[in-house]
Amino acid sequence: MIGQGGPNSGRTLLFVPGRSVLHRINPLTKLVGLLWLAATTFMLPPAGMAAVALAAIIFGVLAGAGATFVKRLILTLLPLTIALFVVHGVLIDRGDMVDHGLISVSPEGLKYMFGIVVRVAALLTVSLLFVTTTHPAILLKALDSHGISPGIAYLIASPLLLLxxxxVRARAIRDAQQARGLDLNGRWVARAKAFPALLIPLVTLALSDLDQRASVLDGRAFRARPFRTVLDAPLDRPWETWARRLLLVAIPVQIGVVLWL
Structure with a gap:
């Protein structure tokens, strides 16, 4: 069951096994660091946010998760960048439009677009750095070992375990519907019409699975006690405890300074 296994007890969509320094750091330290970096990102200029994104990518490559980083960044940032370019660079008239033949582009709009893209890139890369080096089962054990409520711990870790x-279920539904003659390779109109045939079975099975999981957890008295005992809790070094405390203090201080200024 969730929380009883280790990194090799089951597959996850984003976790990349490894023995890097980031893999060995306590999951709670990485989680607090992620929150601090997320708060810090909104206080940095675009150049600073781009530096955060680049540093996260470098650390991800060193941890052995380079392929995951590249794939997720392309799938997420490319459509977003194109949409922002069209809206802010072409469609919105900011008074500084420069004619480039077929289209007119706003330099101010491109600058605004760049700020949004690098902010999203910074948040995305830092989040990827966390999920690719932290197995959800280990995260759940770390939360339990520090006295976090089982319900809250499960709420935090279960989305990563269920991805x-x-x-797999979505791919199985797609293959089954294609075997029944559903057109998923035609024009975009045909794909749009086929979308409900893929979504409805997935949602139905998800709701059924949710009920089964709830029944299993209740049968095991999941929340009978306020805390759970972990026999093989992840290693938590003293310097990590102090680092988490400092970062948790730094987050509201940073936000307060920005609001004050």
Whole structure:
């Protein structure tokens, strides 16, 4: 069951096994660091946000998750960048439009677009750095070992554990519908019409699976006690405890300074 296995007890969609320094750091330290970086990102200029994104990518490559980083960044940032370019660079007239033949582009709009893209890139890369080096089961054990409520711990870790089963289920539904003659390779109109045939079975199975999981957890008295005991809790070094405390203090201080200024 969730929380009882280790990194090799089941597949996850984003976790990349490894023995890097980031893999060995306590999951709670990485989670607090992620929150601090997310808060810091909104206080930095575009150049600073781009530096954060580049540093996260470098650390991800060193941790052995370079392929995951590249794939997720392309899938997420490319459509977003194109949409922002069209809206802010072409469609919105800011008074500084420069004619480039077929289209007129606003330099001010491109600058605004760049700020949004690098902010999203910074948040995305930092989040990827966390999920690719932290197995959800280990995260759940770390939360339990520090006295976090089982319900809250499960709420935090379960989405990462459920990504892979849902991905496999979605592919199975797609293959089954294609075998029944559903057109998923035609024009975009045909694909749009086929979308409900894929979504409805996935949602139905997800709701059924949710009820089964709830029944299993209740049968095991999941929340009978306020805290759970972990026999093989992840290693938590003293310097990590102090680092988490400092970062948790730094987050409201940073936000307060920005609001004050």
């Amino acid at each position: 892979e089963p849902f991905s």
